Amino acid sequence: MTRCRLCGSAALTSVVDLGATPPCESFLAADELDRPEPAYPLHLRVCTDCWLAQLPPLITPEETFQEYAYFSSYSTSWVEHARAFVAGAVERLALGGEAFVVEVASNDGYLLKHVVDRGIRCLGIEPSVNVGAAARDAGVPTVTEFLSPETGAAVRAEHGPADLVVANNVYAHIPDVVGFTRGLRALVADDGWVSVEVQHLLTLIEENQYDTIYHEHFQYYTVASAARALASGGLTLVDVELLPTHGGSVRLWARPAEVAGEPTERVAEVLDREKAAGLQDLSGYAEFSDRVAKVRRDLLRFLIEAAERGETVVGYGAPGKGNTLLNHCGIRPDLLAYTVDRNPYKHGRFTPGTRVPILPPERIAADRPDYVLVLPWNLRAELVEQLSFVGDWGGRLVFPIPELSIVEVPAKEVTA
Structure with a gap:
């Protein structure tokens, strides 16, 4: 990308470079796992003339x-x-x-x-x-x-x-x-x-x-x-x-x-x-790229240490933003066993790039994992309520953004 798409200026400055990833909504069917998967640079720049932040148009709508x-x-x-x-x-x-x-x-x-x-x-x-x-x-x-x-x-x-x-x-x-x-x-x-x-x-x-x-x-x-x-x-x-x-x-x-x-x-x-x-x-x-790198390091450190303790971490949600996070951090099924989603369209598919299986939400209650990594963190209030049952077995919720946060979920009181 050499020109701003709004004003036409060539004055584009790097904000953060996230490497190369597949398109975030290109979920894979099981029979596609052995095929090549295209990845495109994910490099945010800002125009210093009109201040529009932008990505190069590498894929089309x-x-x-x-x-x-x-x-x-x-x-x-x-x-x-x-x-x-x-x-x-x-x-x-x-x-x-x-x-x-x-x-x-x-x-x-x-x-x-x-x-x-x-x-x-x-x-x-x-x-x-x-x-x-x-x-x-x-x-x-x-x-x-x-x-x-x-x-x-x-x-x-x-x-x-x-x-x-x-x-x-x-x-x-x-x-x-x-x-x-x-x-x-x-x-x-x-x-x-x-x-x-x-x-x-x-x-x-x-x-x-x-x-x-x-x-x-x-x-x-x-x-x-x-x-x-x-x-x-x-x-x-x-x-x-x-x-x-x-x-x-x-x-x-x-x-x-x-x-x-x-x-x-x-x-x-x-x-x-x-x-x-x-x-x-x-x-x-100026400092955004450094703060992004810290999010990556903190999340990877948590997942690696949980794996070494023999604890299970699964995901909740398969949003587009989650696929940016998983690919940037290099998180695959050895660190995140699977994720779940309410959308039946995604069930049985795999996340692009990282190939994490996507299952129905009921699997969380069936498997009782130690941690649930919440990928649609923007719905935090809604999902803390929806996932309150995780506290029944002492499970905890993990939010990666804006910084790593591990949330204790109180077990529901049982009334006579």
């Missing part, structure tokens, strides 16, 4: 999303987050029965089903054939497309302009950020709203969340760089909310530039925080 292993509805907290967003957006924007809502990268309909339930007309635009089919089966109108200016214009011509366009957890997933943003502008009404949720680079850096760096994420946004990206397609940032999702995200509210008006004070407050953290100069990135 088409390779990743034609058939996708991630179904949003399997996360209870994520479905609740979507319900609360819809309720808040309906109130904020006074969306009534005549409104039209479009979600880009709508996955299995986990968010739009709440729009359907309110009797509001909606449409999902989802590139993955399998999860889009699941959305339609759930009663959510969905078209199978990647968003581009042409797609946006075609949807608008057929269905009308959208009062609200939602783009949650997709703005990092597209290499053509300018074209995608122009697609958002094509969809939204001239007096409408666009809501974008994306992980916040500020918390990624501050909380050592390096495992959220993977090939599906082509860029990593501050509010400052996100505002520049939105402007590239004719949208103006008018408000921002800081969210706890994915370890720390931002919700960006934007409008067509012609009607946007002045941004709220919250935008200025977050921009000031980012500047104070050194994210608009190189000072904020």
Whole structure:
């Protein structure tokens, strides 16, 4: 990668180099274990002209999303987050029965089903054939497309302009950020709203969340760089909310530039925080690579010492971020016997690169391991509750990010 994909500058500086890994959602079937497995460099750089952090576009969205292993509805907290967003957006924007809502990268309909339930007309635009089919089966109108200016214009011509366009957890997933943003502008009404949720680079850096760096994420946004990206397609940032999702995200509210008006004070407050953290100069990135290396050393030391004591460690979850962590640390079944996942699509498959078996969640209670390494650490509160049964045999939970944390789970009291 020689040029910034947002501003075209050649002023790209290394932030952290995680080596080479397979694409994080390329789970392996049993009959694929003896085949070659491609790996691609995972090297995050930042543009010192526009401050967009980015990976080189070594794989295409088409390779990743034609058939996708991630179904949003399997996360209870994520479905609740979507319900609360819809309720808040309906109130904020006074969306009534005549409104039209479009979600880009709508996955299995986990968010739009709440729009359907309110009797509001909606449409999902989802590139993955399998999860889009699941959305339609759930009663959510969905078209199978990647968003581009042409797609946006075609949807608008057929269905009308959208009062609200939602783009949650997709703005990092597209290499053509300018074209995608122009697609958002094509969809939204001239007096409408666009809501974008994306992980916040500020918390990624501050909380050592390096495992959220993977090939599906082509860029990593501050509010400052996100505002520049939105402007590239004719949208103006008018408000921002800081969210706890994915370890720390931002919700960006934007409008067509012609009607946007002045941004709220919250935008200025977050921009000031980012500047104070050194994210608009190189000072904020300087020590990140060293802190990433410490996460790796601490986790490997724990796993090796547990193995030498004869203790069993298994995983919980098989998220994309987990595969960055497993590959960067070189963790294979000798240190992590298996991991489990609620998504049946992944059962019987193996993690890319490290070939850790993925089993149904029931195996944890059956095997009673000494430790459970929680890979989707961003769902900590939800999973500490879900995995409370591990305390029944004295098992403990392990969280690797932002630093190694071993959690004692109290055994449940037995009442007469």
